[in-house]
Amino acid sequence: MGYDSAKLGSRDLRHTGHTRWVRICHWIMAVSTLTLAVSGFVILMAHPRLYWGAVGNDLTPALFELPIGRNYRHGGWDPSMPFFADAHSAVSAVRTYDILNQNSWARSLHFLAAWFLVVTAIVYIISGILTGHARRELVPRARELRPRLFWRDLVGHLRLPMQPTTGGPPYGLLQKCAYFGVVFVALPLAIFTGLTMSPAIAAAYPVLRTVFGETQSARTIHFFAFAVLVVFIVVHVLMVFMTGFRRQFRAMTFGNRYE
């Protein structure tokens, strides 16, 4: 969308920029998501191994391990002791290595930020549905979901320099898909897999385990939801810079006031 204020009629003006509730929700969610990403990374550093199923620890095989921090494959264990007589017995081993663990503040900060994110996301999603913002601006139309249109939008994004855009809707096809995916898929998935990892909540609502998997499956999905959100944030911020940072930032912070 080219930005040309002369061509925008009064009716269009109402639809440029961001409404106040979108702006407030955007910044609360932005700050809390960044806080969650940083504290979540610190929590992951304490045990940078991911698993599938109910069980996962240094004595069981991992899906994959992340070389972040000094706990990666630290190998500080006393010889393991079997519990049972059979050859494949569960074992116990004493850790002899002083791991890096900053979870005291990282976990509490993670959950504090999660409170802000969850409350704001609920407000945002409900407002988005009730005001029609989600339906009008975020949900891609069925007729838009064509490979040719995706291709055209993708090529358009790769052509430099990018066209400066209006701060706010209407959004392009890839933009809609990204926002829709983050708001209605990645964020709820991160929130629900996070809740599934809580022993108290999983005990109270076993359905979470049925839908989002056991503790370690939920943790692994939680990690990938985080990864998707980080990629989104990087691309999102990059696009904001490439399409006129000052105007975009102003539109999301103060709304559009220069018409």
Next chain:
Amino acid sequence: MNEKPLIKSRRTFITGLASAGGLLLAGCSRTLPPTYGNVLRMGDVLTYQAHRLLLPARSLAKEYTHSEISSILAIGTTDPADPHQPAFNATNGATYDRLRSGGFSDWRLSIEGRVARPGSYSLADLKRFPARTQITKHTCEEGWSAIAEWTGVPLRTVLEAAGMLPSARFVNFYPFDDAPDGIDMLDALHPQTILAYGMNGHELPVAHGAPVRVRVETQLGYKSLKYLQRIVVADEFDDLGKLGNLQNGWSWYAGI
């Protein structure tokens, strides 16, 4: 058909809110973990209160089958008599060493505080109570989890035997290492909260808390204290000073 409004004016409403807030504050100083003005601790208290308000009480943690028992780590204190371990206490460590060499036959668990019949229980005393065996998942704050079978006596049974007073709100555990901690009465009376003396069909190994540890299945692993020595029932919240989790920067409630 003309209903009388219960709250007549905005002023009444505001006064009511203010006094309700006052009651809440008065309650806070005694029945909730302190925040010390720390924003992280405020978040922890919010999570704790939200869990207590929103989650149905007495939900059971999932129990697994024998074939699902997995390998498990022993971390934190793994020998209270080892002076090189971070939470080592010289006096208690020496006592522990002596009790262990006698096969814990002289070990006694003291139940004190707000109970009608304070006293102490030997391992044999605890084993005389009806036992509960549960195969549950141990979830560590670090991120790992493991499944093991635990056998012991429900904490509730012992608290009732000791004549817990109706005003009691918290149960604090003092182990042989310098890492005491506590839980609220809701978790203390939970049917799966047990004083475990058996693990995977054997006596509880030293690395996992011999002779007796508590299992709190609705919270993270660090609330399931090992090497129990003393249990103190209290009416009011106690942060357990410099040795408690709170003053060391950890959340007191670990249901999440």
